Amino acid sequence: MKVLVTVKRVIDYNVKVRVKSDNSDVDLNNVKMAMNPFCEIAVEEAVRLKEAGIATEVVAVSLGSKVCQEQLRTALALGADRAILVESDEILESLTVAKLLQKVVDDEKPGLVIMGKQAIDTDNNQTGQMLGALTGFPQGAFASDVKVDGDKVQVIREVDGGLQTVSLTLPAIVTSDLRLNEPRYASLPNIMKAKKKPLDIKTPADLGVEVKSHTRLVKVSPPAERKAGIKVASVEALVDKLKNEAKVI
Amino acid sequence: MAILVIAEHDNSELKPATLNTVAAAAQMGGDLHVLVAGAGCQSVADAAAKIQGVSQVLLAEDACYEHQLAENISLLINELGKDYTHIVAAATTSAKNFMPRVAALLDVAQISEIIRVESADTFDRPIYAGNAIATVQSLDSIKVITVRTTGFDAAAAEGGSATVRAVSMLHNAATSAFVGAEIAKSDRPELTSAQVIISGGRGMGNGENFALIEKVADKLGAAVGASRAAVDAGFVPNDMQVGQTGKIVAPDLYIAVGISGAIQHLAGMKDSKVIVAINKDEEAPIFQVADYGLVADLFEAVPQLEQQL
Numbered sequence: 001m002k003v004l005v006t007v008k009r010v011i012d013y014n015v016k017v018r019v020k021s022d023n024s025d026v027d028l029n030n031v032k033m034a035m036n037p038f039c040e041i042a043v044e045e046a047v048r049l050k051e052a053g054i055a056t057e058v059v060a061v062s063l064g065s066k067v068c069q070e071q072l073r074t075a076l077a078l079g080a081d082r083a084i085l086v087e088s089d090e091i092l093e094s095l096t097v098a099k100l101l102q103k104v105v106d107d108e109k110p111g112l113v114i115m116g117k118q119a120i121d122t123d124n125n126q127t128g129q130m131l132g133a134l135t136g137f138p139q140g141a142f143a144s145d146v147k148v149d150g151d152k153v154q155v156i157r158e159v160d161g162g163l164q165t166v167s168l169t170l171p172a173i174v175t176s177d178l179r180l181n182e183p184r185y186a187s188l189p190n191i192m193k194a195k196k197k198p199l200d201i202k203t204p205a206d207l208g209v210e211v212k213s214h215t216r217l218v219k220v221s222p223p224a225e226r227k228a229g230i231k232v233a234s235v236e237a238l239v240d241k242l243k244n245e246a247k248v249i
Numbered sequence: 250m251a252i253l254v255i256a257e258h259d260n261s262e263l264k265p266a267t268l269n270t271v272a273a274a275a276q277m278g279g280d281l282h283v284l285v286a287g288a289g290c291q292s293v294a295d296a297a298a299k300i301q302g303v304s305q306v307l308l309a310e311d312a313c314y315e316h317q318l319a320e321n322i323s324l325l326i327n328e329l330g331k332d333y334t335h336i337v338a339a340a341t342t343s344a345k346n347f348m349p350r351v352a353a354l355l356d357v358a359q360i361s362e363i364i365r366v367e368s369a370d371t372f373d374r375p376i377y378a379g380n381a382i383a384t385v386q387s388l389d390s391i392k393v394i395t396v397r398t399t400g401f402d403a404a405a406a407e408g409g410s411a412t413v414r415a416v417s418m419l420h421n422a423a424t425s426a427f428v429g430a431e432i433a434k435s436d437r438p439e440l441t442s443a444q445v446i447i448s449g450g451r452g453m454g455n456g457e458n459f460a461l462i463e464k465v466a467d468k469l470g471a472a473v474g475a476s477r478a479a480v481d482a483g484f485v486p487n488d489m490q491v492g493q494t495g496k497i498v499a500p501d502l503y504i505a506v507g508i509s510g511a512i513q514h515l516a517g518m519k520d521s522k523v524i525v526a527i528n529k530d531e532e533a534p535i536f537q538v539a540d541y542g543l544v545a546d547l548f549e550a551v552p553q554l555e556q557q558l
């Protein structure tokens with residue numbers, strides 16, 4: 001079974017983003033970029049499926065500008081066999097990304113598509129589910145455990161009340177949650193080897209998908225700042241403040 | 250012009266998140282309908298009919314909707330949704346699962362986790378772990394929206410008298426099946442609707458030590474939350490995680506114990522009215538958002554707190 005895994009280039013999770021002074025967007029100039037943490041988890045899961053002899057090939061896909069090749073090379077260093085970049089300098093909304101991925105799925109015919117549940121830039125949490133609708137594949141979103149068994153995959157999902165287990169008929173889509181696994185680091189020899197692995201480049205036009213905007217970004221503003229608080233010297237002082245000043249207990 | 254709100258429920262009870270969602274939908278302007286999809290959920294439909302401002306409740310009952318499987322529910326909402334200007338649901342794990350499928354089936358965008366309604370087509374939503382707020386205008390004729398419930402006061406649960414209409418649309422994709430669930434049972438309030446929350450982080454050291462904050466929670470009628478580090482370490486289950494990628498909360502009082510205050514954690518709780526931090530490291534970033542900070546060893550401070558309440 002072939003496994004397709006998606007990779008998004010985003011701001012490094014340690015960086016606190018700033019809003020541009022003209023409120024047009026956030027400022028990503030000279031900001032450290034990295035693979036979205038949930039995509040790292042997705043890649044790890046795909047590679048583990050290969051190591052377990054369940055996946056025969058792991059194909060990593062990214063969508064965006066040329067620089068996304070960096071994150072694809074990382075995926076290759078982590079164990080993906082080959083990579084595909086759908087290259088575009090335009091803003092790709094989730095629905096467009098899902099449509100492009102649908103075409104890649106049509107070409108590649110994977111048994112399983114593993115994606116991150118959410119990208120930490122837009123915080124949308126939607127592309128995997130959208131791909132599910134477009135392909136008609138069932139989905140195990142927010143997965144903390146994935147077990148392939150014949151023509152089915154059993155997924156444990158992190159839900160508000162606890163955990164839910166579903167059984168999906170393959171081909172299916174899984175989106176990773178934080179507890180799915182702990183991603184490895186790429187070793188230096190593997191980083192070197194990754195440079196020689198195949199990386200194909202396609203455009204939205206090659207795939208026959210029109211890049212369309214369904215939304216308009218009107219402005220981006222900084223969030224309301226909290227007023228600086230005070231330090232209290234003791235538990236007594238804390239309880240007193242909560243009772244008599246904040247009046248919350 | 251009518252708006253379809255998707256009810257959040259467990260087949261017996263309507264969840265409070267629905268009330269905040271109705272309040273958000275009311276600001277978009279239009280007749281408000283609520284869809285209750287499930288199995289054996291007449292009582293939920295009856296409760297939804299009483300929500301102030303709702304004019305019609307659609308009740309879709311079938312075994313294939315019982316567990317809110319995204320594959321089936323999305324097909325149902327896709328069919329019903331074509332008659333509406335907005336399809337709105339609370340940003341719970343259930344709706345986050347099926348709503349993007351609905352959007353893709355309708356060939357429209359989903360606007361995720363709105364915190365404000367600027368107009369019928371323009372909404373504010375946090376991005377980058379809440380470090381920026383995007384104002385987004387939808388260019389679609391049908392707007393698919395999830396609502397961050399902490400951004401909206403609840404609509405009144407009583408006072409309405411909507412009609413309940415059964416819809417007999419059957420959509421069983423038959424590609425997924427519910428196997429089981431491990432749902433945490435607790436007498437404490439739910440995290441997302443609690444007035445007071447006390448959360449523990451890696452500083453708690455282990456799961457047993459959470460008993461210290463549970464005792465405080467019992468005195469305050471509080472819910473208990475956790476940081477990702479505490480969940481990853483196996484101290485407590487995943488449903489207790491507060492943050493960018495866990496639950497978003499905004500109680501009157503949030504007490505963070507042994508939590509450093511990473512941006513991903515702050516993203517889930519910084520809209521709380523009053524924040525208290527107990528941490529032995531006076532440099533911990535949590536103190537930058539805390540109204541009251543206590544620099545102390547939690548193993549001394551938390552038992553003292555319990556005694557003094």
Ligand SMILES: Cc1cc2nc3c(=O)[nH]c(=O)nc-3n(C[C@H](O)[C@H](O)[C@H](O)COP(=O)(O)OP(=O)(O)OC[C@H]3O[C@@H](n4cnc5c(N)ncnc54)[C@H](O)[C@@H]3O)c2cc1C
Nearest residue numbers: 450451452476477478492493494495507509513514529547
């Ligand atoms: C993609 C992604 C998503 C994430 N999502 C979330 C999320 O949703 N929610 C979340 O919380 N995190 C999330 N994180 C993780 C986040 O970055 C931090 O790693 C995490 O919040 C740290 O948890 P912590 O504060 O408990 O642990 P630490 O950062 O280790 O802090 C422990 C604190 O406890 C204090 N302490 C230790 N012992 C004591 C004592 N005896 N008395 C008093 N204080 C003590 C220490 O001084 C320290 O400040 C995410 C990270 C990533 C990459």
